[in-house]
Amino acid sequence: xxxxxxxxxxxxxxxxxxxxxxxxxxxxxxxxxxxxxxxxxxxxxxxxxxxxxxxxxxxxxxxxxxxxxxxxxxxxxxxxxxxxxxxxxxxxxxxxxxxxxxxxxxxxxxxxxxxxxxxxxxxxxxxxxxxxxxxxxxxxxxxxxxxxxxxxxxxxxxxxxxxxxxxxxxxxxxxxxxxxxxxxxxxxxxxxxxxxxxxxxxxxxxxxxxxxxxxxxxxxxxxxxxxxxxxxxxxxxxxxxxxxxxxxxxxxxxxxxxxxxxxxxxxx
Amino acid sequence: xxxxxxxxxxxxxxxxxxxxxxxxxxxxxxxxxxxxxxxxxxxxxxxxxxxxxxxxxxxxxxxxxxxxxxxxxxxxxxxxxxxxxxxxxxxxxxxxxxxxxxxxxxxxxxxxxxxxxxxxxxxxxxxxxxxxxxxxxxxxxxxxxxxxxxxxxxxxxxxxxxxxxxxxxxxxxxxxxxxxxxxxxxxxxxxxxxxxxxxxxxxxxxxxxxxxxxxxxxxxxxxxxxxxxxxxxxxxxxxxxxxxxxxxxxxxxxxxxxxxxxxxxxxx
Amino acid sequence: xxxxxxxxxxxxxxxxxxxxxxxxxxxxxxxxxxxxxxxxxxxxxxxxxxxxxxxxxxxxxxxxxxxxxxxxxxxxxxxxxxxxxxxxxxxxxxxxxxxxxxxxxxxxxxxxxxxxxxxxxxxxxxxxxxxxxxxxxxxxxxxxxxxxxxxxxxxxxxxxxxxxxxxxxxxxxxxxxxxxxxxxxxxxxxxxxxxxxxxxxxxxxxxxxxxxxxxxxxxxxxxxxxxxxxxxxxxxxxxxxxxxxxxxxxxxxxxxxxxxxxxxxxxx
Numbered sequence: 101x102x103x104x105x106x107x108x109x110x111x112x113x114x115x116x117x118x119x120x121x122x123x124x125x126x127x128x129x130x131x132x133x134x135x136x137x138x139x140x141x142x143x144x145x146x147x148x149x150x151x152x153x154x155x156x157x158x159x160x161x162x163x164x165x166x167x168x169x170x171x172x173x174x175x176x177x178x179x180x181x182x183x184x185x186x187x188x189x190x191x192x193x194x195x196x197x198x199x200x201x202x203x204x205x206x207x208x209x210x211x212x213x214x215x216x217x218x219x220x221x222x223x224x225x226x227x228x229x230x231x232x233x234x235x236x237x238x239x240x241x242x243x244x245x246x247x248x249x250x251x252x253x254x255x256x257x258x259x260x261x262x263x264x265x266x267x268x269x270x271x272x273x274x275x276x277x278x279x280x281x282x283x284x285x286x287x288x289x290x291x292x293x294x295x296x297x298x299x300x301x302x303x304x305x306x307x308x309x310x311x312x313x314x315x316x317x318x319x320x321x322x323x324x325x326x327x328x329x330x331x332x333x334x335x336x337x338x339x340x341x342x343x344x345x346x347x348x349x350x351x352x353x354x355x356x357x358x359x360x361x362x363x364x365x366x367x368x
Numbered sequence: 369x370x371x372x373x374x375x376x377x378x379x380x381x382x383x384x385x386x387x388x389x390x391x392x393x394x395x396x397x398x399x400x401x402x403x404x405x406x407x408x409x410x411x412x413x414x415x416x417x418x419x420x421x422x423x424x425x426x427x428x429x430x431x432x433x434x435x436x437x438x439x440x441x442x443x444x445x446x447x448x449x450x451x452x453x454x455x456x457x458x459x460x461x462x463x464x465x466x467x468x469x470x471x472x473x474x475x476x477x478x479x480x481x482x483x484x485x486x487x488x489x490x491x492x493x494x495x496x497x498x499x500x501x502x503x504x505x506x507x508x509x510x511x512x513x514x515x516x517x518x519x520x521x522x523x524x525x526x527x528x529x530x531x532x533x534x535x536x537x538x539x540x541x542x543x544x545x546x547x548x549x550x551x552x553x554x555x556x557x558x559x560x561x562x563x564x565x566x567x568x569x570x571x572x573x574x575x576x577x578x579x580x581x582x583x584x585x586x587x588x589x590x591x592x593x594x595x596x597x598x599x600x601x602x603x604x605x606x607x608x609x610x611x612x613x614x615x616x617x618x619x620x621x622x623x624x625x626x627x628x629x630x631x632x633x634x635x636x
Numbered sequence: 637x638x639x640x641x642x643x644x645x646x647x648x649x650x651x652x653x654x655x656x657x658x659x660x661x662x663x664x665x666x667x668x669x670x671x672x673x674x675x676x677x678x679x680x681x682x683x684x685x686x687x688x689x690x691x692x693x694x695x696x697x698x699x700x701x702x703x704x705x706x707x708x709x710x711x712x713x714x715x716x717x718x719x720x721x722x723x724x725x726x727x728x729x730x731x732x733x734x735x736x737x738x739x740x741x742x743x744x745x746x747x748x749x750x751x752x753x754x755x756x757x758x759x760x761x762x763x764x765x766x767x768x769x770x771x772x773x774x775x776x777x778x779x780x781x782x783x784x785x786x787x788x789x790x791x792x793x794x795x796x797x798x799x800x801x802x803x804x805x806x807x808x809x810x811x812x813x814x815x816x817x818x819x820x821x822x823x824x825x826x827x828x829x830x831x832x833x834x835x836x837x838x839x840x841x842x843x844x845x846x847x848x849x850x851x852x853x854x855x856x857x858x859x860x861x862x863x864x865x866x867x868x869x870x871x872x873x874x875x876x877x878x879x880x881x882x883x884x885x886x887x888x889x890x891x892x893x894x895x896x897x898x899x900x901x902x903x904x
Contacts, residue, residue: 128398128414130664130705134830139875144830145734146664149707152738159737169398171417198413202423292619294402294412338616339407348874351828396666396682437666439685466681470691560887562670562680606884607675 101281101366104359107320110311111353115141119161119309123302124148124178126168126197129295132343136299139350140324142306148177157184161309164302165218167208168197175208182216191219191308195301199223200230213261219314221257222266222301225250232257251275251367264314266304266322268297273367274319281319284363285326292339293346300325319364324353327361369549369634372627375588378579379621383409387429387577391570392416392446394436394465397563400611404567407618408592410574416445425452429577432570433486435476436465443476450484459487459576463569467491468498481529487582489525490534490569493518500525519543519635532582534572534590536565541635542587549587552631553594560607561614568593587632592621595629637817637902640895643856646847647889651677655697655845659838660684660714662704662733665831668879672835675886676860678842684713693720697845700838701754703744704733711744718752727755727844731837735759736766749797755850757793758802758837761786768793787811787903800850802840802858804833809903810855817855820899821862828875829882836861855900860889863897 120143125133130146137144147156157163163185165178185192196209209231213221221228225246226236232253254265254275267273272283290296300322307317331352332345388411393401398414405412415424425431431453433446453460464477477499481489491499493515500521522533522543535541540551558564568590575585599620600613656679661669666682673680683692693699699721701714721728732745745767749757759767761782768789790801790811803809808819826832836858843853867888868881 126414127395127663128402131399131667131830134664135875135879138828138830145737146662146705147734147738148705149740151708152740155738155740169414169416172419198415201413201427202415202420204417204420204423292406294399294406336616338619339403340612340615340619343403343615344612344876344880347876347879348872351874351876394682395663396670399667437682437684440687466683469681469695470683470688472685472688472691560674562667562674604884606887607671608880608883608887611671611883612880 102316102319102323102364104355104362106316107323107358108355110307110317110320111140111324113310114306117310118143119306120145120159121162121164121302121305121309122147122156122160122181123164123166124174124181125164125166125298128168129298132295133299133302135347136350137302137306139347140303140306142309148174150177150180153177153181153184157181157188157190160190162190162305163192164195164305165192165212166195166197166298166301167205168298170205170208178212179215182212186216191314192216193220193222193301193305193308194218195298196221196223196227196231197298199227200236206230217261218263219308220264220266220304220318222268222297222304222318224297225267225269228257228265228267229253264318266318268300268322272322272326274315274322276315279315280367282365282367283319283322283326285323285361286329287333289333289336289339289342290329293343323362323364324350324358327358328353330361331357370584370587370591370632372623372630374584375591375626376623378575378585378588379408379592381578382574385578386411387574388413388427389430389432389570389573389577390415390424390428390449391432391434392442392449393432393434393566396436397566400563401567401570403615404618405570405574407615408571408574410577416442418445418448421445421449421452425449425456425458428458430459430461430573432461432463432573433480434463434465434566434569435473436566438473438476446480447483450480454484459582460484461488461490461569461573461576462486463566464489464491464495464499465566467495474498485529486531487576488532488534488572488586490536490565490572492565493535493537496525496533496535497521532586534586536568536590540590540594542583542590544583547583548635550633550635551587551590551594553591553629554597555601557601557604557607557610558597561611591630591632592618592626595626596621598629599625638852638855638859638900640891640898642852643859643894644891646843646853646856647676647860649846650842653846654679655842656681656695657698657700657838657841657845658683658692658696658717659700659702660710660717661700661702661834664704665834668831669835669838671883672886673838673842675883676839676842678845684710686713686716689713689717689720693717693724693726696726698727698729698841700729700731700841701748702731702733702834702837703741704834706741706744714748715751718748722752727850728752729837729841729844730754730757731834732757732759732763732767733834735763742766753797754799755844756800756802756840756854758804758833758840758854760833761803761805764793764801764803765789800854802854804836804858808858808862810851810858812851815851816903818901818903819855819858819862821859821897822865823869825869825872825875825878826865829879859898859900860886860894863894864889866897867893
């Protein structure tokens, strides 16, 4: 089980060592993703030219791949970077944005998955289910049913690829072959700010850069997302101010706040 | 003539149905555009890979095309998407950013126009005039003269393509073959925030997704842009805080605010 | 030596003439860069399609080149634009983001430099040193040593290319063949907001557009960056609110604030 001590320990390592996090991500979220990484003390770099991936990845401590606005040109970069990350023995975090919404996305995510097993995959319920090969109809699915199905999909993905799988939503699940836990932090208004999921994935990258126990690292990152969202929500009047206060909250997180707010339990 | 009742009716439909709005837009505004769509309750998707346009557009309720940072690769996506939107019978909203500033932009906008008549075209006076074939010298034109000329250009475009044309500025005009109206909401400081025009175009997409009377839909979207700008301005000290409060204001719009602030009249 | 009078004189020219600043910049910072240019009264345009560079640059008063997310396609645009700027006799401002971090970036920056001598180059210490041909190890370098080395590198770059070189950091240095000065405005938290350096480069573009004494123009731009950062910091609780208040502060700058806060001296 994770604890405030463990979270703050990772966060302190990030603040002290400013690990370089290499992001190949989508156009929509590049700026807030970079800002969130800076806010927790990491050093983001966005670079996608195949000709420099080797140089950049030599110094990176984690690689974050996000297929949100992919095309063939960017997909090629993602695959090359993923293979280089394997050579350099750094963790890859995969955000399969929109998997299931198009054949291209599903096939692209699978091709990245098969190029190098990621340390962590993070998606919402529909994305994780689609990646696990289920046919998802986004609307009209009973949410309780979908929850069970999503958890099951995460468990199967985790078994198949021997990696950590994060299903984010009203509750977040962190799943690997042996363990699973549920986080209950965060606020609904976060779904009205673009790129909050993508930001979560980037923060997982920063935590995996300093903590090789990727299950804990992913859980720590997801918990600070939710806790910072709650801190921000207390001061916000809508999604605009939430986005701003969220960055301030990430920057100002301390052990007292984390200990007071952390809501984690074993998956039921 | 539009009314607060009509606006709130559309807005409620958007909030209830969360229509998927497919945007192929420019790099500068992707994030604020997505945030504005989320703030009013719509579901934005940004996707440009030709290989997935068909899949994405099957579920989209409107397609927003914005040529702000176009190049040949993106232009190809825009044309393909525009044709697919026609097959799927969903409205296309065109934002001809910078038309008149380069031959490439003018020709590109016209090629998109001719691939599939949009439901709505939205631009500023110079863009609408350029799209209508007039030679525009951006500076030194008497503004009163330009206003008359821009209205005339909008009317001609509307006739030629049988679509709604929106000219945004200190006053917004909504024009189609039979009707025209003038909106007098908004604040000058909105011109100091990048992408406010592009955001207006995206919101028109969301309103057209729930209201097939595109003239009303466009007018409703433009009115909430201006009203949210006014609400935000009352709390802002510059363009940074305006941008933030604008998102909060969009999110919080209700019938009382709209009814109190709506300023619409027939074009004189 | 620069003064509040000189700064406000340039700023007034920018506000009055709204010079068109053509940016070919990176995906991460396009939005805040555009917003900062709008906040000081300039007119930003982002355009990279080779087919329209000539048209756009005919009306631009400065060209800002930033290689932050370069690839071969964008690099080609940067080189063509740089040559066209030379033909049109408008200043080029180069931001060699990440030079030294990859061979591609170093070679790309040098190829842009050699296509047309820029009016101003702005980078951090590591970037300026790398551009001057020194081997930089980003971490573990004694900062005092690095400061001397960075100043020396700036002086040599300035001699070699006959241009102004800005080294930004806790102190900013402005260097050309005859002159140098040190600015001591700004706050450390600015390093936790993505794109502040890129924004500085864009603002240098706006000042060079109205002041052909590029040494002064660069110093004026850097001074308002730092002063606006200080004004914003007084109201901020983290990097999120700093980013917002910074835009408000840029917009609201007046002579009294500048005179009260400007901290400039000859380089020691």
